[in-house]
Amino acid sequence: MTDTENWVVGCGVEDLDVGEVISIECEGRTLAVYRVSEDLFYSTDDICSHGYTHLSQGFFEDCTTDCPLHGGQWKRSLRAYNDRHSNLSGTYT
Numbered sequence: 407m408t409d410t411e412n413w414v415v416g417c418g419v420e421d422l423d424v425g426e427v428i429s430i431e432c433e434g435r436t437l438a439v440y441r442v443s444e445d446l447f448y449s450t451d452d453i454c455s456h457g458y459t460h461l462s463q464g465f466f467e468d469c470t471t472d473c474p475l476h477g478g479q480w481k482r483s484l485r486a487y488n489d490r491h492s493n494l495s496g497t498y499t
């Protein structure tokens with residue numbers, strides 16, 4: 407059973423199209439929200455853990471995001487996709 411009592415609404419389904427990523431402010435955090443398909447969304451910290459830039463400004467396809475500053479690649483799990491950067495940002499579902 408999932409406790410949804412403390413959930414907050416960050417954005418609506420209608421706020422982004424399939425394949426789109428947007429940046430939102432939610433509970434004092436800057437988050438990136440990704441829409442992978444009609445019914446699959448996920449969210450991560452929007453600020454890259456390597457430097458200060460918005461991952462939502464990078465290239466996003468399927469479950470991989472390319473950071474726009476240095477090209478670091480992040481998978482949905484936010485484990486470093488390549489070995490260049492090992493500090494992980496948070497991920498949210």
Ligand code: FES
Binds near residue numbers: 457473474477
């Ligand atoms: S700032 Fe994102 S990879 Fe360097």
